[in-house]
Amino acid sequence: MTIQTPLPALAQERRVVTSIPGPKSQELLARRAAATSAGLGLTFPVVIERTQGAILQDVDGNSLIDFGSGIGVTNVGNSNDRVVQAVIDQAQMITHTCFTVAPYRGYIEVCEELNKLTPGTHAKKSLLVNSGAEAVENAVKIARYFTKRPAVVVFEHAYHGRTNLTMSLTAKNMPYKDGFGPFAGEVFRMPMPYPYRAISNPATLAQDSLEEITHRIEKEIGTHNVAAILIEPIQGEGGFIVPPKGFLPGLSEFATKHGIVFIADEVQSGFCRTGDWFAVNDENVIPDMVVTAKGIAGGLPLAGVTGRADIMDAVHISGLGGTYGGNPVACAAALAAIGFMKEEKLVDRAKHIGQILGDSLRALQAKYPVIGEVRGRGAMLAIELVKAGTKEPNTQAMQDVVKYCQSKGVLILTAGTYVNVIRFLPPLVMTDELLKDAIGVLEEAFASLK
Ligand code: PLZ
Numbered sequence: 001m002t003i004q005t006p007l008p009a010l011a012q013e014r015r016v017v018t019s020i021p022g023p024k025s026q027e028l029l030a031r032r033a034a035a036t037s038a039g040l041g042l043t044f045p046v047v048i049e050r051t052q053g054a055i056l057q058d059v060d061g062n063s064l065i066d067f068g069s070g071i072g073v074t075n076v077g078n079s080n081d082r083v084v085q086a087v088i089d090q091a092q093m094i095t096h097t098c099f100t101v102a103p104y105r106g107y108i109e110v111c112e113e114l115n116k117l118t119p120g121t122h123a124k125k126s127l128l129v130n131s132g133a134e135a136v137e138n139a140v141k142i143a144r145y146f147t148k149r150p151a152v153v154v155f156e157h158a159y160h161g162r163t164n165l166t167m168s169l170t171a172k173n174m175p176y177k178d179g180f181g182p183f184a185g186e187v188f189r190m191p192m193p194y195p196y197r198a199i200s201n202p203a204t205l206a207q208d209s210l211e212e213i214t215h216r217i218e219k220e221i222g223t224h225n226v227a228a229i230l231i232e233p234i235q236g237e238g239g240f241i242v243p244p245k246g247f248l249p250g251l252s253e254f255a256t257k258h259g260i261v262f263i264a265d266e267v268q269s270g271f272c273r274t275g276d277w278f279a280v281n282d283e284n285v286i287p288d289m290v291v292t293a294k295g296i297a298g299g300l301p302l303a304g305v306t307g308r309a310d311i312m313d314a315v316h317i318s319g320l321g322g323t324y325g326g327n328p329v330a331c332a333a334a335l336a337a338i339g340f341m342k343e344e345k346l347v348d349r350a351k352h353i354g355q356i357l358g359d360s361l362r363a364l365q366a367k368y369p370v371i372g373e374v375r376g377r378g379a380m381l382a383i384e385l386v387k388a389g390t391k392e393p394n395t396q397a398m399q400d401v402v403k404y405c406q407s408k409g410v411l412i413l414t415a416g417t418y419v420n421v422i423r424f425l426p427p428l429v430m431t432d433e434l435l436k437d438a439i440g441v442l443e444e445a446f447a448s449l450k
Helices: 023-035 081-093 105-117 132-147 164-169 202-221 247-257 279-283 328-343 346-367 395-407 432-448
Strands: 048-052 055-058 063-066 124-129 151-155 187-190 226-231 261-265 289-292 303-308 371-377 380-385 413-415 421-424
Touching: 063 432, 081 328, 105 124, 105 303, 105 328, 124 132, 132 151, 132 164, 132 226, 132 261, 132 289, 132 303, 151 202, 187 202, 202 247, 226 247, 247 261, 247 279, 328 346, 346 371, 346 380, 346 432, 380 395, 395 421, 395 432
Parallel strands: 151 187, 151 226, 226 261, 261 289
Antiparallel strands: 048 055, 055 063, 124 303, 289 303, 371 380, 380 421, 413 421
16 A cells, blocks of 8 residues: 555635534534533634644635644644655554564663753753653653652642642642542642732732742641642743743742752643743743643644653663653654754744744734733744733633634634633744734734724
8 A cells, every 4th residue: 555645735724605603513513412411612603624834724615724723733734744744654654563672773862862852951861751741741650660759749830730649739729620539639739829810019019929828838738748849931721921020930949959859740831832941941941841842742642741861861671651752753743843943943933933923913902901910932932811900701702703713714712720822823834824814813803892
């Protein structure tokens, strides 16, 4: 059997040819409702047939602009040519052996890349697994083993996954935790400095937060009981909350002083998204461990834990593993995606996209007081919607904007503890024309708000 010839390119333009959802999507959505668990959410009620670059094409032939990258995954573009070719080539060679049974080259090479790309020049080692949640779980497992301590410190508004431990590490009850307990023990939640909603003086917010957190860790847990401090350097699902400058370096310094493993969850913020390889690069923070997933493999399921070699090597042989972790096809996709990010300088593309989008969002904010704040970094930007003249969350406006954009063929994602944030995670290969077209739709959406 030979591999099929490539499909013709999908034009990088928005084209809405039916009502949304169109008739074919409606039919499949009815089958979805009948066949799939009602517990699964649905952001955009269409069914996708094909993707390329920054376009998602649905089964009715509508070309939709992708402002979500599958929640920050397809940073190199949907169905990136290099990723697709690597997947085909690798699948012909090896589909699966299980790395801990009989190893293969791709796993080793992805770990070598992660060890080089993550911050710091110290000796590092990595472990590959299947999902962000699994990577976070493993990071905590390893930190506990290494320190021989039980407690894990996490933050308000945090999201770390949906497994039992990562649900416990996640802050928000609905929809992530409600009814799914009992939760894991030894998880301690600290306040997160949220500049837009902070009551204290913005100039001293970082210092004030650090003082409160370190005091509470010392008094309520005892530093000698803390295995890890786990934090998203820019919070994702929580609403793209960017901590004030100085906070992350201060926290990391405190961790180091007390032998606590400082873990950065870069699952959503990693791989060029923020205009750096990782969000912690911005303030030169060097975590003891970095958790990666999403953007790492251009759309294939893969995640990593990278950390100080002494920490990663502490665990006994066969203490870590999993059947599929670091699957060869996913590793080939990751190597192709990472190569593409380097060669196409996606770090710079993220900054460029962030400049255009950020300027447009700030102009919108000046015009529409419903936009309380524009925040984020690089191509990880968000707007928080409020009732005009207050900071009261405005979920209705968020829903109206999302709906308007969908009807015009633009996919946008929401977020936020208060369900009032619109976040933008465009593929980093989005053309300027397409970006401006999507921004135009967003402007219309705000103009249409009552
Ligand atoms: N850490 C920072 O953003 C996943 C969740 C989507 P998995 N975020 C998207 C949903 O509704 O389930 C995420 C994250 C951060 C960990 C995770 C978990 O990654 O690959 O979804 O397990």
